[in-house]
Amino acid sequence: MRGVLVTFEGIEGSGKSTQLLRLSERLRRRGVDHLVTKEPGGTALGAEIRRLLLTRHASGEIWAPEAELLLFYADRAQHLKAVIRPALDAGQVVLVDRFEDSTRAYQGASGIPEDALNHLRDLVLQRLRPHLTVLLDLEPEQGLTRAGTRNEALPGFQETRFDEAAVDFHRRVRQRFLQIAKDEPQRVSIVPAKEDPAVVEAGVWRAVSPLLRSSGFEVEKKSRASKTSL
Ligand code: TYD
Numbered sequence: 001m002r003g004v005l006v007t008f009e010g011i012e013g014s015g016k017s018t019q020l021l022r023l024s025e026r027l028r029r030r031g032v033d034h035l036v037t038k039e040p041g042g043t044a045l046g047a048e049i050r051r052l053l054l055t056r057h058a059s060g061e062i063w064a065p066e067a068e069l070l071l072f073y074a075d076r077a078q079h080l081k082a083v084i085r086p087a088l089d090a091g092q093v094v095l096v097d098r099f100e101d102s103t104r105a106y107q108g109a110s111g112i113p114e115d116a117l118n119h120l121r122d123l124v125l126q127r128l129r130p131h132l133t134v135l136l137d138l139e140p141e142q143g144l145t146r147a148g149t150r151n152e153a154l155p156g157f158q159e160t161r162f163d164e165a166a167v168d169f170h171r172r173v174r175q176r177f178l179q180i181a182k183d184e185p186q187r188v189s190i191v192p193a194k195e196d197p198a199v200v201e202a203g204v205w206r207a208v209s210p211l212l213r214s215s216g217f218e219v220e221k222k223s224r225a226s227k228t229s230l
Contacts, residue, residue, distance in 0.1 A: 002089065002091040003087060003088035004131050004215050005084065005129075005130045007100070008095065008133075009098060009099070009133055009136070009177055012143050012147040012170070013138065013144060016098070019136060019204050020097055021036075022201045022204070023095060026205065027093065031218065032218065035083075035092050035093070036097070037096055039072070039076060040076075041075065042083055043075075053068065053072070053075075066112070069112050072103050073120050073124050076103075076125075077124045080125070085128075093212065100130075101188075103117065104180060108176050109176055131211060132208065132211050135188050136200070137178065138192075138194055140170035191203040191204055
C-alpha cells in the first residue's frame with residue numbers, strides 16, 4: 001500500500017462535504033492524484049445499501065440497531081475491496097466522507113457495545129487504519145440547524161431534527177467523536193467547524209498538508225504568480 005487514507009468525520013451539518021470539495025480542489029490545482037469517496041454508498045452496490053439505510057420504508061418499519069450496524073459494515077467491506085484498497089495500492093490520496101469512526105460514534109450512541117464494534121472493525125478493516133482523520137467539530141444545535149435533510153430511517157432521526165431527543169442523540173455522537181480524538185490524538189485532528197468555511201478550510205489544510213508532504217506528495221503551490229491563489 002503506497003497511498004494515503006484521510007477520513008472526514010463529524011455530526012450532520014459540520015460541513016464535511018463542503019470541506020472535502022475544497023480540499024479536493026486545492027489538491028487538483030497542485031496536481032496531487034487523489035480520490036474523493038463516501039460512506040455509505042461509495043460503490044454501486046453500496047449505493048443500494050445507502051438507499052436501504054437512509055430511506056424510510058413505506059411500511060414504516062425501521063432497522064434494528066444490529067441490522068443497521070451490519071449494513072454499514074457491508075457497505076464498508078465492499079467499499080474497501082472495490083475502491084479504497086485499489087486506490088491506495090495505486091498510490092493515490094484517498095479522501096473519505098465518513099468511515100469507521102462514524103460507526104463507533106453513531107451505532108455506539110445507539111447502544112451497540114464496544115466489543116461488537118471492535119470485532120467487526122477487525123473483520124472488515126483488518127489492519128488498515130486511516131493515516132489521518134479530520135474531525136470537524138460543531139455543537140449539535142448548530143449542525144442540526146445547518147443540515148437541510150433528514151435521514152429519517154435511522155434511530156436518531158425518528159423525531160424531527162430539532163426536538164430534544166434528536167439533539168440529545170447528536171450530543172452523544174459528538175462526545176463519542178471527541179473521545180476517539182482523545183484516545184488517538186496522533187491519528188485524529190480536531191478542526192473547529194463553527195467558523196467561516198474559508199477559515200475551516202485553512203484548518204483542514206494545516207492538518208492534512210504535513211502528512212501529504214511527509215508521504216512524498218508535492219503539495220506546495222505550483223506558482224507564486226497569483227497572490228490570490230490558495
Ligand atoms: P449522509 O446523508 O451521508 O450524512 P452526512 O452528509 O451528514 O454525512 O448520511 C449518512 C448518515 O449515516 C449520517 O446520519 C450518519 C450515518 N452513519 C452511521 O450512522 N454510521 C456509519 O457508519 C456511517 C458511515 C454513517
